[in-house]
Amino acid sequence: SAMESVDGAVRTLPSSGRLSRGLLFGRTHGRIGLSSRSRLLQPAPLSQKNADHQRTAFLLRKQWTLYSVTPLYRFSNAHLKDYTRLLSAFVAAEKQKGLAVEVGVELDIKVAFSSLPDLRGSDQDQAAILVQLSSRSKASKKNSEEKLIWSGWFCSVSGEDFSENVPEGFTCLPLFLTNGAESYTAIVGSWFQKTFDCYFRRLAISPLNLSWMAAMWTGCKVDKTVPALELVFSVPHLPQPLDISYAIHPEDAKALWDTVQKTPGEVTQEEVDVFMDCLYSHFHRHFKIHLSAAKLVKVSTAIASAHCDGIIKFLQSQYLTGVLMLLTELAISQIQ
């Protein structure tokens, strides 16, 4: 298939402590242990000024599967109409080969490319590109409605550090999000790979990064009534798989976070550790279970929910770019 699975290979590492994977060091650019590991909650306020929440409302409350994408070669915003035509032809051809989802149902698949200029962190980011597949039953062509069957969008929020260092001719949109059947994702993905010489990989989210999300998103102010902060853990090394779900009252979680966080708008690794340790101690006091020995697999907050397999749901439009900024950073780490 066009997409690679989440598991990386097991590696032997030399005993001097040198590690060959950039992901371990986050944004330290290959230098070990020299960053203080802090992150901003939102991109610079300037970019939020003209954000039209209506236009991006359709992205909310849908489950998106995450991928990292290497830079696209010779991609241009000016050619979206051509891409529409080419991808339509490709999808039709794949259908002929019998690789489409539904067998025996005659479907006309319409492709649409569009640009989402609001989804970026700064002017240096490329505008997000949205690809949508709609179907219309061939039988009743005249009045039948088009049904949206698949969506995928490429974006980059505050990815300047990465895009600045990329050679001429490449467009950086490292984050790819899809909603819809996996088979269409594979078809669209292979077309992009063939056309722009890029490479997709499922974006996995480590328990460490999920804890960051739990802490960062708990700190976000939301006007309406807020659902509980929920953490789901998977317990390893058991004959039967066991999941533990830990729900924390949102006001308690926010109160805890408020005592931990020092600089508004900025979060550090130390603060995340203290926040999580408090939650773990509380759980241990009641249930005598060390959640820190289990694997954090899912985090749900009022802002968004994220799963370690690389699945996200956006719940608040005002924090959409903030979440995308974090996801862009993870996608870039996975590429490098």
Added chain:
Amino acid sequence: HIATSLPLPSERDHLRPRIDMIVFIIDIQSKYSLTTIEASLAYVDARFFLGKVCFLVTGVGRMNCCSIDMNAIWKLREDYCSPVLFGELESEEIRVATAQRLLRMLQICAGHVPGVSALSFSTLMRISAYD
């Protein structure tokens, strides 16, 4: 001898042979393993940190399951002046290779290798780890 935490039970002190080296094993997929080790370090006599302690980190092959920030590991190395080794203990080959490496270190710590003392492990601590 294997222990899940320190201090070791004092009842068996008189039966225990001399301890030449301590290897602290950290599973990068378990934050709990790190906190247990941090707590256990307090029970180690300072003389061990002259080359007779090392940290073995396992689970790094699957970075997607990482629950510990690597900076915390580097901080242990700095604070305790002890080397950090990496090994995927789930793979038999690596397990054997790691065991051989540790055995060699143990021979030196126990004084069985003439001309080489545990103090020379401090050379593993030098900036060669930095790119």
